Amino acid sequence: MHKIWLITKREYLSRVTKKSFIVMTILGPVLIALFYGVIIGLAVNQKTGEKTRTIAVVDSSGLFKNHLENPSKVEFIYTENDTTTLGKDIFGWMIIPKDFTLDNPKEIVFKSTESATLDLQGKLTNAVEASGKNQKLMQKGVRQSFLDSLKMEVQMKTLEISETGDLLSSQAELNFGLGAAFAFIIYFFIFLYGVQVMRGVMEEKTNRIVEIIISSVKPFQLMMGKILGIAMVGLTQFLIWIALSGILTGIISIFFASQIGSVPHNLPQAGNQIQAMNPILEAFFNLNFSFYIAIFVFYFLFGYLLYSSMFAAIGSAVDSESDTQQFMLPVTLPLIISFATSFSILASDPHGSMATFMSLFPLTSPIIMMVRLPFDPPGWELAVSMITLVLTFILFTWLAGRIYKVGILMMGKKPTYKQLFKWMLMK
Amino acid sequence: MSFLEINEVSKFYQTHKALDHVSLSVPEGSIYGLLGPNGAGKTSLIRIINQITAPDTGSITFDNEPLNTEHIYKIGYLPEERGLYKKQKVWEQMIYFGQLKGLSLAEAKKRSEEWLVKFDLREWKNKKVEELSKGMQQKVQFIITVLHKPKLLILDEPFTGFDPINSEIIMNEIKSLKAQGTTILYSTHRMESVEEICDHICLINKSKKILDGSVKEIKKQNSKNLFELVFEGIMPTWIEKISEEPTDEGLTKLVFKVKNMNRAEIIKRVANEVNVWSFREIVPTIHQIFIDKVQEVNHA
Structure with missing residues (x-):
C-alpha cells in the first residue's frame, strides 16, 4: 500500500503543479461564470431593460385626468393638446374625445411616431377601462379604500401535459439541462483523464522507466498508483471548479440582484420579480445539491476507474500514440454511444426501457444514470447500477492488470486482439 | 561462498x-x-x-x-x-x-x-x-x-x-x-x-x-597451446608451425603449437637450439573465446 501511495503521490503532484493544469482549473470556472453571467444578464435586461414610456393623455372628456393608474413600464402625463411635450420625451399621445362618457365610451385615438405594440395598446385600453370601472363603482357608493383592497397579485405556475400523461413543469426544463450537463461532464472527464492514464503508461513504457519501477514494485501497484493519482487530479479539478464556480456565480447573482433593486418603482417587488422572471432559477435553488454531487462523484470516480484501467491496458500494449487508435475505438464506443443517446433519452423518456437498461449496464451507466438522476430514478435501480459498476470495475481492472503486466515489457510489433486475450490468460 | x-x-x-x-x-x-x-x-x-x-x-x-x-x-x-x-x-x-x-x-x-x-x-x-x-x-x-x-x-x-x-x-x-x-x-x-x-x-x-x-580458469581451459617465438637461427623441426614471417630486424617471428609439453620445457628446448629474442604464450582473449564458443554452438 505504501508503494501505491508513493506512486499516486508522484502522479498527483507531477500533474497538479503543471501550468496547463492550473490554467485549466482557473479558466474553467471563469468560463462557467461568464456563461452564467451572460444568461442572467440577458434575462434581467429583458425585464429591466425595457424602457418606461411616457404617454401624454389629452383628455377632453375630463374624466380621466390624474385617475389613470400607470401600468408597468408606462408613465402617464396629462397635457392640453397633442403637441405639448412638457419637456419630456413623449412616446405618443392618447386622445380621449370630448363626448366620451362612462356609459357611452367613444373611440379613443393613439398617435405616435413609432407604431404601438399590441402589448402597449392593451395596457392603455386596460388603464382607461379600469379607471372607468372604478369611477362607476364609486358612483354606486363604493369607497376608494375598498377599491384599493381589491388589488391582488397572483403568480402562476405553468404545467404542460406530456404525451404520456405526465405533467411537465419548469422543473422539467431544469432537469433536462442538468441531465445534459451531467452527461457532458462525465463524458468529458472520463475521456480527459482516461487518456492521461494511457499517455502516462505509454510514456513509462517508451521511456523504459517501467523496467526500473517494476523491479521495485509490482506492475499492478504501478498501474493502480497511476490510475488513483490521476483520479485525484480529476477530483481536485472538479472540486475547485465547483467551489470557484459557486463563488463566482454567487458574486454575479448578487451583482444582478442589486441592479434590479436599483430600478425605481419595482423596489418592493424586486425579489418577486426574479422569481417570477425565472421559475427555472427557483427550481434550481430547490435542488438537493449535496445528493447530486455525491452521486456524481461516485459515477465519475468508478466510471473513470473502469475506463482508465482499459486505457492503461491499451497504453501498455502499444509503442506509439498512432497505434492506440485501433484499440481506442472499441473501448470508447460504449462511452460515445451513451453520450450520443443521452439527449434523445432526455427528450423522450428518461425512464423508458432503453434508458433503464443503459443506466444499469456498467459501461454506459456512469453517463446514463447521471442523465436520469434529475428525474428521480427508483432507488433500487440506482443501487443495482452502482453495485454492478463497482463489481465490473474490479473485474476489468484485474483483467487490464494482466494485459498491462505483459504489455509494458513487450516492445516492437503491435499486438493483435488475439494476443491481448492470450496475455490475459498468461501466468 | x-x-x-x-x-x-x-x-x-x-x-x-x-x-x-x-x-x-x-x-x-x-x-x-x-x-x-x-x-x-x-x-x-x-x-x-x-x-x-x-x-x-x-x-x-x-x-x-x-x-x-x-x-x-x-x-x-x-x-x-x-x-x-x-x-x-x-x-x-x-x-x-x-x-x-x-x-x-x-x-x-x-x-x-x-x-x-x-x-x-x-x-x-x-x-x-x-x-x-x-x-x-x-x-x-x-x-x-x-x-x-x-x-x-x-x-x-x-x-x-x-x-x-x-x-x-x-x-x-x-x-x-x-x-x-x-x-x-x-x-x-x-x-x-x-x-x-x-x-x-x-x-x-x-x-x-x-x-x-x-x-583465469576459463582462459587456461581454452588455451590452444599456441606460442610466439622471435628468434635468429634455423627453425626447429619438432614444433607444429602455424605461421612464419620475417621481422624488420632480420629476425623470424614464428607462431607454433606444441602438445604435451609445459612452458618451461618448451623454453628450455628452444633456447638450446636457436637464439631467442622473445617468447610468449598466446593466451586467448575472452573476446576470442566468446566468438569461438558461440560459433561452435551455432555450427553444431
Missing part, C-alpha cells in the same frame, strides 16, 4: 524458449560477467532475478534464502534501456526511486545529496531531466540504481552512452562498490571491459549456458 545461486532455471515464452536449464553461481563480492550475444537470454535471466517475471522451472537462492519479494530492496538494477521521467526534476526523481526501493524520505534525501556532490551534479539538482546532457542523465540513472546500497547490483551494458571520461568515473564507482562488498552481475556483449573487471564469467548462447568459471 556464492551470493546468488541459479538452479536449473527455464523460462518459456509463447513461441520460444528464453532460458533452458541455466545454472550459475555468483560468488559474494565478485564482479560476475554475464556474457552472450543479443537474444541469448541474458535479459530474461535478469528479469527473473529482479522478480519482474518468474521462472517456469528451477529455483533461485539469494544470500542463502530462496528468492522472495523482500530481496528487491537489496537489488539495484540498471537496465540496458535507460529511462527517467523527462519532465521531473533530478532531485525529486532520485528521492522517488529511493523511496520505491524502501528508503525513508530523510534517508533518500541525505544519500541523494551525497551522490550529487560526488558526481558533481549539485547545481543540476532542481533542473528537469530533459535539460541535462545525456552523460549527466546516465549519471543520474546510475545514482538511482545504487542509492539504496544494494547488496546485488545488476548492470546491463552500463557503459553504453558514456564518453571515455564518464566511463572511467563509472568504472571506478563499480570497483569501489565491489571493494565495499557489493556483488555485481555485469551483463554485456562487449568484451573489452570484461577482462578488466570481471572475476568470473558465464557465457549464455541460445538460451543455454555454454561455459562459466573464473576468468
